[in-house]
Amino acid sequence: MSLTVNNISKKYGDFTALRGLSFELKEPGVYALLGTNGAGKSTAIRIILGMLAKDSGEVLYNGAELDPIKEKVGYLAEERGLYPKCKIVDQLTYFAELRGMKKTEITKAVDYWFDRMELNDYRDKRANQLSKGNQQKVQLAAALIADPQLLILDEPLSGLDPVNSDIFKSIINEQIAKNKYIIMSCHQMPVIEEFCSDITILHHGEAVLQGDLNEIKKSYGRVNLAVKCDGDILPIAAECGLEPTEITPELVRFKIKEEEQAKQLLKKAAAADMTIVRYELREPSLHEIFVEHITRADNAAKEARL
Amino acid sequence: MTDTTSERTGFFGKYFLFRLKSLRPRMVMSLIMSLLTFPLALGSALPVLDTLCDLVKEQNELEPSMLSNGLAILTFGLIAAAASLIILLFMLITAPSGSFVYYAKKECADMYGALPLTFSQRFWADFISGLGATLVPFIICSGASCAFVPVLCGKNDMLVELGFSNFDSAKLATAYFQVLLTVIIALIAAYAIATLITVCCGSGGISILFSFVAVGMVPALAAIFSNTLISHCAGVDMTEHCMSLLRALPPFGTLIADAVTLRPTPAEPLSLICALIFIAAVIIGAYFLAKRRKAERTGEQFVYNAAYHIITVLLLVGAFVLMANIVGSVHVSDQGLYIGVFIFLTAAPLLFFELGHYRSFKKMWRSGIKYAASLIGSIALYGVLVSTGGFGLQYSLPNAEDIDNVVLSTQDSFYNSLEARFDDPEQIKTVLDINYRIIDCEAGTNHTSYPHTTITYTLKGGGTLTRKYYTYDDMTDTLGPIFSENKPITLPILDKAEKGAAYINEISVPSEGIVFSSIPDSDVTKELIAAIKEDINSGAGGDYIGTMTFSWPTDIMSGANDPTNMYILDERISSALRALDSRFSFMIREGYTHTLDAVKKLDKDALQLESATITYANRYEYQSAEWEENGYNTDLSLDISSGSELSDDPDMQKLLGLIAFYPDVNAMTNGTRETDNKRYDGNTKIVVISSYNSINNFMYIPDEKQEEAMQLISSLYEKQQKLYEEMYS
Incomplete structure (x- = not known):
């Protein structure tokens, strides 16, 4: 299976929501769409699902234009859109029927998902009687009930408490284990780092960074150094040309330009007979990469205007 | 992984049934309202007819108070039925905003959009389920109430046998079904228009508001324009032709005409077909506009701005044409006030809506252009209507060869009237010629006085065409030569008096010193009437020198066995129960020698x-x-x-x-x-x-x-x- 998004663009009047977005899902896993608010993530998702007409480009599924009605695609929308006055057991059953499941399968699946989502106490409640978090769980169940191969999750963890977040994460892991193809749009960087292999960062409708997350991080190199020792490390760091970015009782953090600086610091600390309690050298976080790219893009845009 | 066509067809059914199930509360509400419409109205008429039958069988005299309870029940039934029908109409107008909620709410758009349904499946399922949830209970209840019709017909037949009513049972049943059909078509039309508006709007509140405006606008504009058209056609009777024009615009026009006249009359089959075509066009238009609708515009006031502009312009034009009608009918010194009031009443709401639409004062110059263009266009339209006599409608007379016969009657300001029917083709042509001459004189006349000359053409195809002219000149002189050609003259009041259903209330010929009041003697009356007829048929004329006034009672009691009785139970029942004293004056002219001789003989006898x-x-x-x-x-x-x-x-x-x-x-x-x-x-x-x-x-x-x-x-x-x-x- 493969999903290919080729050069899709979308304008709302004079405003360009998407400009030439392309990406591909070749292997099972989670593909992340990141971006600031209004970057075009939801627009891209709606174009893939056929809910919005694209101005140009194509969305290919296994080499052919994607027909979301024919192909079973599970979709978790960002907003709550359940039928407010219908019981959730009826709604879940209905969604399962619409996905072509047989009655016996439906009963089993509905029971399974009510258990999995810990919603058994709410089976006969109407949707408008549930909290937003519980509605979100019902919508996720509706997206997964037919066991789709392609899953699109738009802000799946927004508004969830830690317990429900864990439930969602475990479900996503299960889907990954089942070799599903998942597109996830999310603001929470730790979540992306936890699940996603490939990312696209969107800013003002354009992709400012795309690729495998690990490789992106590697390309930055290990530039974050965190040190804790029993003495004052700052003078030694200054000798190495390092300025601290964060000083806490626990740690001192430095941004290094190359690993050699980190090694020098370690040598000099050892030479000064200081005990290193903690020494951590790692790649930048996704959050840092994200902020850096967005800032760079904004600065470039400002310079272009000037 | 992929679905077959038969599975997708099944999905449509599942979606449709689920939507219908979600509309259960609406169906229950509709069922309750439906029971309060036709079933209640028909059921409440039964006690009245029952009482009437019993009373007429048992008694000769009938007092209005005997029917007061039954009338109270009937009145309540009719008011409740009308109110329930209005509630049903409101339900249907608001239904599309619920059925197509995803056109107004983005969160619903995502949810519905992701369902494995094609656009067509979703649209038709939502459309039909929304319509069916309200209309099906109504059709079932109204159909069930047909059981009342034979019972009512049976009681009506009983009254007819007693000589009480000339209302045909077959007509009663036919009228019921025709009204029912018209109401159903009207409800479907309202829903279709509301659906079209909902598709054009992106906000729930706006779609409901403009749905009411659009549905209400259709009959209002029909009434305004038909009234304007007719009021500037010399000879075309306002009420009669307004009503016939409105009946040609079913379903709303028919219902308005029926409500105004309180007389259910079927719309022409061709008009009904046109109404159905209009409804189909609206639904198809809604479908294709929905298909082209841009999902990203969900939540905006109007997805299709043209709909907003069309509605507001039509409202303005209707208001301005109405203004022209009203201003034209008031005194010149008051016209400025009326114009000022109308300008305010139209500009203020437009400003409100435009501000809400544009959300900014910067674009309000467009509103000014729209207002000015609507005003100028309306005045121009009105001017064309007036100058062309209703787009030539006033000159629309049948061809002589299409006319079977023509009845020409004239009545002067003293209510003296002459009437004659002509079958001869040459005389028909003469009457047509007179008609055209009258039109040329009448064009632009202010119709404030009683019609003086009425010409009714009966066509060979079976239809009739009537023209009434408010001629200031006494047309009896002009028409005298036609009347004097030994053609039989009919004067309904004379026939009535001859049959004893009317009596001469007063005769006054001051120049001869004759003043009588109340001549109940039937032989004397017949002699006088014979004399009058002889004078009229001789074409006699001359100055008016006296009057003869006829009177006839119209209460139920005296009319119980009267074959010429004109009051009927199918008119407003309350007025049928009141004893009315109707009068008709006939002017005696100098040349009515037979009449004068008969009156003088009476005087001498007196x-x-x-x-x-x-x-x-x-x-x-x-x-x-x-x-x-x-x-x-x-x-x-x-x-x-x-x-x-x-x-x-x-x-x-x-x-x-x-x-x-x-x-x-x-x-x-x-x-x-x-x-x-x-x-x-x-x-x-x-x-x-x-x-x-x-x-x-x-x-x-x-x-x-x-x-x-x-x-x-x-x-x-x-x-x-x-x-x-x-x-x-």
Whole structure:
């Protein structure tokens, strides 16, 4: 299976929501769409699902234009859109029927998902009687009930408490284990780092960074150094040309330009007979990469205007 | 992984059933309202008819109070039915905003958009489920209420046998089904229009608001434009043609016409077909607009701005045309005020809506252009309507060869009327020619007076066309030659009087000294009517010299066995229960020699004085319209029976010889009228009332002969007293 998004663009009047977005899902896993608010993530998702007409480009599924009605695609929308006055057991059953499941399968699946989502106490409640978090769980169940191969999750963890977040994460892991193809749009960087292999960062409708997350991080190199020792490390760091970015009782953090600086610091600390309690050298976080790219893009845009 | 076509068809069914299930509360509400419409209305008529049948069978006399309970039930039933129907209409107008909620809410758009349904499947399922949830209960309940119809027909038949009503049971049943069909079509039309508006709007509140505006606008514009069209066509009767125009615009137009006239009349089949085509066009338009709709515009006020502009412009044009109608009918000095009020009433709401639409004052210049263009366009449209006589409608007359017969009647300001029917092709052409000449004179006339000339064409195809002209000139002279060609003249009131359903209430020919009131004698009436007919058929004319007034009662009791009875239970029942006294005046012309001879003979017979009362009338001051003393009294009364000694007394003969001046009795009693330019100033004191065969003849003694008359009366009175003394001694 493969999903290919080729050069899709979308304008709302004079405003360009998407400009030439392309990406591909070749292997099972989670593909992340990141971006600031209004970057075009939801627009891209709606174009893939056929809910919005694209101005140009194509969305290919296994080499052919994607027909979301024919192909079973599970979709978790960002907003709550359940039928407010219908019981959730009826709604879940209905969604399962619409996905072509047989009655016996439906009963089993509905029971399974009510258990999995810990919603058994709410089976006969109407949707408008549930909290937003519980509605979100019902919508996720509706997206997964037919066991789709392609899953699109738009802000799946927004508004969830830690317990429900864990439930969602475990479900996503299960889907990954089942070799599903998942597109996830999310603001929470730790979540992306936890699940996603490939990312696209969107800013003002354009992709400012795309690729495998690990490789992106590697390309930055290990530039974050965190040190804790029993003495004052700052003078030694200054000798190495390092300025601290964060000083806490626990740690001192430095941004290094190359690993050699980190090694020098370690040598000099050892030479000064200081005990290193903690020494951590790692790649930048996704959050840092994200902020850096967005800032760079904004600065470039400002310079272009000037 | 992929679905087959049959599976997708099944998905449509599942979606449709699920949507219908989610509309259960609406269906229950609709069922309750539906039971309160036709079933309640028909059911509430049963007690009235039951009571009526029983009363008529058992009693001859009928008092309105006997039906008060039944009428109260019927009135309640009709009001509740009308209110419930209006609620159902509101439900249908608001239904699309619920069925197509995803057009207004983005979160629903995502949810619905992700369902494995094609656009067509989703649209039709939502459309049909929304319509069905409200309409199906109504159709079921109204269909079930058909069980009442045979019962009502049976009771109606009973009344017809009793001579009580001329309302056909078959017509009753047909009228019911036709009204029901029209109502159903109207409800579907309202839903279709509301769906179209919902598709064009992106906000729930706006779609509901403009749905009401659009649905209400259709019949309102139909009424305004049909009224405007007709009011500027000389000869085209406002009410009749407005109603017929409205009936040609079903379903709303038909319902308005039925509600105004309280008389269900079916729309023409062709008009109904046109209405269905219109509805189909609206639905298909909604479908294709929904298909092209941009999902990203969900939440905006109007997805298709053209819909907003079309609605607001049509509202403005309708308002301006209405303004032109009203302003044209008021006094010139008041026109400025009306125009100012209308400008305010149209500009203020437009400003409100435009501000809400544009959300900014910067684009309001467009609103100004729209307003000005609508105003200018409306004035231009109105001007064209007026100058062309309703786009030539007033000149729309049938061709002579298409006419089977024509009835021409004319009536002057004294309600004197002549009527004739023509079958001869040459005379039909003559009447057509007169019609065109009347149109040329009538074009632009302000229709404020009673119609004087009515021409009704019966076509060979079976239809009729009527034109009524408010001619100021007395058309009897113009039409005299046609009437005098030995063609039979019909005057419905004369036929009525001949059959005894009307009586002559008063005859007054002052120049001949004749004033009679109340001639109930049927033989006398027939003689008079025969004389009138002879004069009319002879084409006699001349000045008006007198009046003959007919009256007929229209209460149920007297009409129970009257074949010419005109009141009918299918009119407003309350008015049918009131005793009405209708009057019809016929002017006697100088040339009506047969009529005058018959009246004079009656007058001469009256002077036989079967009995006579001579009494004083008080002095009447015309200028101040006051009596000197309190009205008419009988200070002195002299009873003279025919055949008595005094009837041949010379003093009596002299007294009768003094009677030469016969003012209008009404002027004497209420001092409000002037006849033949004679005024009743002075000292008219003596009124002679003779009665013969119950005919009261008012005779008066001229002022200059009062003294002599008083002396004769005194002498006669003394003689009578002596006779009484001799009689009783």
